Amino acid sequence: MSDLKLRVKEMIIERLKLEDMAPDDIEDGAPLFGDGLGLDSIDALELVLGIEQVFGVKIEDEAAGLKAFKSVQALTDFIAEHAKA
Amino acid sequence: MTDIPGHLPHRYPFLLVDRVLEREPGVRVLAEKLVTFGEPYLQGHFEGRPLVPGVLLLEMLAQAGGFLEAESLHGAAIFLAGVQDARFKAPAFPGDRLRLEVSAEGSFGGLMKVKGTVRCEDRDLCTATLLVKRL
Numbered sequence: 001m002s003d004l005k006l007r008v009k010e011m012i013i014e015r016l017k018l019e020d021m022a023p024d025d026i027e028d029g030a031p032l033f034g035d036g037l038g039l040d041s042i043d044a045l046e047l048v049l050g051i052e053q054v055f056g057v058k059i060e061d062e063a064a065g066l067k068a069f070k071s072v073q074a075l076t077d078f079i080a081e082h083a084k085a
Numbered sequence: 086m087t088d089i090p091g092h093l094p095h096r097y098p099f100l101l102v103d104r105v106l107e108r109e110p111g112v113r114v115l116a117e118k119l120v121t122f123g124e125p126y127l128q129g130h131f132e133g134r135p136l137v138p139g140v141l142l143l144e145m146l147a148q149a150g151g152f153l154e155a156e157s158l159h160g161a162a163i164f165l166a167g168v169q170d171a172r173f174k175a176p177a178f179p180g181d182r183l184r185l186e187v188s189a190e191g192s193f194g195g196l197m198k199v200k201g202t203v204r205c206e207d208r209d210l211c212t213a214t215l216l217v218k219r220l
Contacts, residue, residue: 041194045191045194045216059193
């Protein structure tokens with residue numbers, strides 16, 4: 001697992017208080033919302049704030065969120081792409 | 086700002102902000118609520134020993150949070166979507182001038198996260214983080 005992906009998973013677990021989960025329990029390709037991790041809109045806000053705080057990357061609107069929150073892999077790619085810019 | 090009903094949709098007996106002292110839309114708000122013996126909920130909370138219910142301190146913070154919005158909320162509804170880390174440190178009584186301080190933590194998808202403190206004479210009565218949804 002890439003270092004960034006691991007940190008993303010750790011941030012998700014910490015921020016959403018998924019205390020009984022380990023980074024390995026979260027599949028890279030599973031959707032964060034709905035059928036995958038089953039997160040809701042409140043979790044989305046927590047993630048947006050967590051991503052900004054930990055990685056310094058802003059998710060400006062819902063369109064960006066839709067793209068970034070597809071999966072852990074998509075979120076990791078999104079952060080990698082925008083952290084550099 | 087004193088035209089409180091012009092900005093919030095809440096009405097008697099549930100309009101729990103009297104005055105807005107400082108306001109920076111999207112950043113922070115300082116508002117006031119003056120508690121009197123005339124508050125309807127004090128009749129039964131409690132008989133002979135009136136004190137403001139803790140949940141109403143949270144509601145005051147949520148309503149003060151409505152002033153973080155630049156536009157008037159008249160006609161729009163705001164709902165409390167979550168409460169985190171609420172602490173009630175001391176009760177509020179008739180005669181108390183409550184200072185409601187709220188600051189925005191961030192927002193996404195119509196949800197806003199705010200941090201709030203209810204203060205009376207430099208004592209913290211209540212601190213909490215609230216999630217508010219605008220519909």
